[in-house]
Amino acid sequence: MTTLFGDYGGRYVPETLIPALDELERGWRDALADDAFHAELQHLLTTYAGRPTPLTLSERFAPGKRVYLKREDLLHTGAHKLNNALGQAVLARRLGKHRIVAETGAGQHGVAAATVCARFGLECVVYMGEEDMRRQKPNVERMGLLGAEVRAVDFGTKTLKEATSEAIRDWITNVETTHYLIGSCVGPAPYPELVAELQSVIGREAREQFLAAEGKLPQVVVACVGGGSNAIGMFHGFLADEDVRLIGVEAAGAASLGTGRAGVLHGARSSILADEDGQIADAHSISAGLDYPGVGPEHAYLRDIGRVEYVGATDAEALAAFRDLARTEGIIPALEPAHALARARELDDDLILVCLSGRGDKDLAEVLAQ
């Protein structure tokens, strides 16, 4: 039953969780086959989340090119994370789970989880590293307003890696009443596949919108990759279009795909930052959302088969793109997609689609302090 992406993916979790993953997988298959699930989700996406999000031609950011931005920053809560959170909340209700546990790095997924829990009256606990709580303070405050309990993780890296481990430990403890609302296309099966499917609305819409705007497909599609959910959602729209080049941009200090090795982290086999003994290494990025030593197993597979290229962008390059997009287009991007923007504007191609996965309000303090 467990899905593998080549040699990647699978389930490397304690026995306690396996029956819950089986239950989740069955519930997910049932939902996918149920028109009522799709109708409910579609209704929420249009009437609550604000889909479809627009496609914006940036005319001044990259002069001489036609760079289109898929505006997930305009989605309710300010990032693509809500697509996944809404889908999983509907699924959790179908499974009869009334408590949600989630991890968050930049806080965007935590806010999305807190939002859907408020909307559906579910109990919500979000684990967040202390370091991330410091650098993404507005999102911590938003989660509190939305009624979620934010639990600080004060050991190890104090970032997304430890927050994810603690969320999984909570799930192990409360597995019978709790749904683990994972925020990216990582974790044990079926999560990577489930999250990719829920995020693939980004790529489906963007492909259609791009065709409507240009009468043809983009030459290149670019998205940032931390765990990789906005990228996988975008890429799924174009995987079958063999002439479309797909580029994932990692933070240079957290390049799980660029410099990582095969290994196991958080329940799945993927490409990870680890030493030769399999011990997980620290990642470093100015962007809390990319500051993670793992990546979704499907990305590792897409890299290996050569369908997607993965490159890095430094903190400085991302900061420059962040500032430039604000001044040239009147759009303040999140630091995460600023990495994608930094690489996109250097490409030789003329027709480019970038996933602007979130807005940058949460990053102002961090950027202004630089």
Place this chain on the structure above:
Amino acid sequence: MKKLVIYLMAEPETPELARAAVDGGADIVELGFPFSDPLAEGPVIRQASERALARGMRTRACLDVLARTRELVDVPIVPMTYAAILEAYGYERFADDAAAAGASSAIIVDLPVEVHPELRRIQLIAPTSTDQRIRAAAANTDGWLYVVSLTGTTGARKEVSQRLGTLVERTRELAPAGLPLYAGFGVSTPEHARAFAEVADGVVVGSRAVQIAEEGPAALRDYVASLRGELDRS
């Protein structure tokens, strides 16, 4: 007689600690090979893992501790670790090198029974396990079955899990007759150990043993002896 399994983290002092545990009455020593992100561990063993890693306890060093422990004790020593360690070291190579260092089997906390079936190991079952999964674990386990008494991570609890009795009963019906069932998670006091031993064939004590081990071999021997004494009365 009920079996007593004591978990210790692999560190330079561990061989002497293992000898003290055996002197106190331990029948089996579980030797933790630390992993940076141990999902099944509560604070005590997680912190012990962090400390061991900071002291350089990588896989090769842990195997050396295993070999030195083997020279000091004559009870089975079982490495307990996570799949990430074997992914990096190689499953077959790990099994070979651990056996050469004197290990009896292994416990890989996050390796479900259907994954890497070629690796002989002690399987785990939990209160959430289905009958089908308990059957598979019992059929594939190496010597004894590790019964996780509760849903949760390792570490002391005030009360004995209410679910242990039911789980052991259910497992006895599904497992081959005579398969030893040793239960762990949440055992810290002699009273807990005795309550566990009333239903299971043995008791695994981890977090509390790791804490006491910090006080040295004498303290550990006394602690294990207190557990042993209560088990022998049951």
